Amino acid sequence: MNEKKPIITVEKMTAKYGDRLVLDELTFDVKRGEIFVILGGSGCGKSTLLKHMIGLYKPAAGDIRIGEVSVVSSEGEKRDALIRRFGVMYQSGALFGSMTLLENICLPLEEFTDLGKDARELIAHMKLSLVGLAEFANLMPSEISGGMKKRAAIARAMALDPEILFLDEPSAGLDPVTADELDDLIIQLSRSLNITFVIVTHELPSIYKIADRVIMLDARTKKIIAEGDPVVLRDSAEDPWVKSFFNRKTQQA
Amino acid sequence: MTKQASSSQTECRGHLESGVLSITVTGRLDAPSAAHLWPDVHALLETKDVRSMVVDGSGILYADGAGTALLVFMRQVALRREIALEFQGLEADVAAMLELYPAEKLADPIAAAPKRSSDLVEQIGHAAWGAFVGVKDHISFLGELVVGLFKMVFHPGGIRVKDFFSVVEASGPQALPIIGMLGFLVGLILAFQGAVLMAQFGAEIYIADFVGKSVTRELGPLITAIIVAGRTGSAFAAEIGTMKVNEEVDALKTMGLDPVRFLVIPRVAAATLMTPLLAVMTNLFGLAGGAVVMSGIGFPLITYVNRVMAAVTPADYLGGLFKAIVFGLLISSAGCLCGLRTGEGASAVGTSATRAVVSSIIMIVIADGIFAVLFYYLGI
Structure with a gap:
């Protein structure tokens, strides 16, 4: 498989809320199999960018493509096929509260495959075992902790074996040990299943550990101010803000 | 439609000889083909008078999550029936997928807390207290x-x-x-x-x-x-x-x-x-x-x-x-x-x-x- 081939292409994408400009003509791509991290201070439009990439919001201008298919303009069956190529973990997990973890993961399998009940449940168990939650399969989301919810949400996002996983702040609100475990999980999944990850975060330790490449958004200019390997950026960034972002926090950590 | 296509590409055959069940799986194992093969595989695995099983997976071109689930299913049934099972000739990718799900990690889930007791007296008590x-x-x-x-x-x-x-x-x-x-x-x-x-x-x-x-x-x-x-x-x-x-x-x-x-x-x-x-x-x-x-x-x-x-x-x-x-x-x-x-x-x-x-x-x-x-x- 060609590792350098872009799987997601964002071209001159502009995002607005009403008249307020949030993102200004962003252009970048995500390569197949890499762990790609979107960085930036609070309120710079990280989650907004993610929601545009998964097609929840329509950009004011520009285009986003997954493979060769436009997220912005595809509709109908084409869009359904597109949606099945990626999984999303939302910030809060967004597990369905009225279903057990197992049922949460079985739902997409039930809707999109012909697999029998046994097969679906086995697959759901397997996905839960990947995130270390096999023994909690029959609990309700309200009966597990925040970190477990996030892991269960990743398991649900993986139910249909997507090529790409979008994670919105996977380690926010988790203790360092759990966050670290989650990072290990992401690396493991990326290596063993060759899943492409697009992750929104601002946890520095996690960025250094997992990211192959990062882009950094700027709240003032609404553009990308830095792009590349996080370690290289830390050591050689010229922009004072980027520099302080990468350095000051590591000194504290 | 996909079922047809995948069934023509993917096959599962069984052969029983002196207590050894040989299963040969060939083709792409993805969600549609796994769904198609699942009932046959299940029937095959329940064959009587089997002492050991050998799965020849050298013909498996690709296995995604659902395909791997089929292999895990074989392993689980063998485990339950206490029959030795061996996978042979798996491609490295497929073997790596299977290794992600060791049997011990698929532990039995904790049963959910019983929502409602079956005892009538207890139920009445709960309702009254509520x-x-x-x-x-x-x-x-x-x-x-x-x-x-x-x-x-x-x-x-x-x-x-x-x-x-x-x-x-x-x-x-x-x-x-x-x-x-x-x-x-x-x-x-x-x-x-x-x-x-x-x-x-x-x-x-x-x-x-x-x-x-x-x-x-x-x-x-x-x-x-x-x-x-x-x-x-x-x-x-x-x-x-x-x-x-x-x-x-x-x-x-x-x-x-x-x-x-x-x-x-x-x-x-x-x-x-x-x-x-x-x-x-x-x-x-x-x-x-x-x-x-x-x-x-x-x-x-x-x-x-x-x-x-x-x-x-x-x-x-x-x-x-x-x-x-x-x-x-x-x-x-x-x-x-x-x-x-x-x-x-x-x-x-x-x-x-x-x-x-x-x-x-x-x-x-x-x-x-x-x-x-x-x-x-x-x-x-």
Whole structure:
């Protein structure tokens, strides 16, 4: 498989809320199999960018493509096929509260495959075992902790074996040990299943550990101010803000 | 269609020889083909008189999650039947996928806490205790509410004016169109039905008495209350319930702010104030509905107005409005209470909103019955 081939292409994408400009003509791509991290201070439009990439919001201008298919303009069956190529973990997990973890993961399998009940449940168990939650399969989301919810949400996002996983702040609100475990999980999944990850975060330790490449958004200019390997950026960034972002926090950590 | 295609590409064959079951799987193992093969594989795995199994996977081109699940399934069945199973010739990618799911990691799940005990006596006990706690909650809530309302009356400065007026607007003026329409239609229907009946006795003029009395005493307040329960009571329950789910209510408590004073009092005060005013409008539109029918059958408007003025006493009218005040209090407090008692999750908010409307309507009807008896003995 060609590792350098872009799987997601964002071209001159502009995002607005009403008249307020949030993102200004962003252009970048995500390569197949890499762990790609979107960085930036609070309120710079990280989650907004993610929601545009998964097609929840329509950009004011520009285009986003997954493979060769436009997220912005595809509709109908084409869009359904597109949606099945990626999984999303939302910030809060967004597990369905009225279903057990197992049922949460079985739902997409039930809707999109012909697999029998046994097969679906086995697959759901397997996905839960990947995130270390096999023994909690029959609990309700309200009966597990925040970190477990996030892991269960990743398991649900993986139910249909997507090529790409979008994670919105996977380690926010988790203790360092759990966050670290989650990072290990992401690396493991990326290596063993060759899943492409697009992750929104601002946890520095996690960025250094997992990211192959990062882009950094700027709240003032609404553009990308830095792009590349996080370690290289830390050591050689010229922009004072980027520099302080990468350095000051590591000194504290 | 995909099933056909994949079945032509993917195959599973079994062969039993001297107690050794050889299974050969070839082709791409993805969700459609795994779904197609699953029943055959299951049947194959249950073959009798097998001492060991050998799975030849050298022909597997690719396995995704579902495909790997099929292999894991083989391993699990073998484990359950205590038969040795060996995978042979798996491609590195497929073997790596299988290695992600070691048997010991697929531990048996902890059973969910039993939602309901099967023992009847225990169930009755639980239900009774639940009802008792519910009543206790309701009483203590009413106590807090009354204290809060008294405080508000004596120290009106403490009320959250902005909240109060936004609830006033949402539960009062914004309800006017539907109140007007329903009131008008009920008056119209009432008069029309009355006209059919009274025409037999040549007593059409008494339609005015009939409409006037029944609308002001009974139907006006009742219809208003039902609409307020559906619009406002449920909104209170859903709003406070969502705040509860989002831990906003807990946030208020930990800031030392009383949720009753902050959330409940403005809502109860506003709804209690608005319900009688809405009832006035319902009465007005109801009488207008009656007037349309009366004019339709040939009575001049002034005759109708005079008749209504003569028939409806101030006691009828004020009694109706008093009922509306009580209804408003019941509805808004039930809505807020249901909101505050919301459990966890999105469905709990829905349950609370439903419970708010149902309990409001039950309380309205019961209160209305009590008023009927009371007014009878008081001679109103």
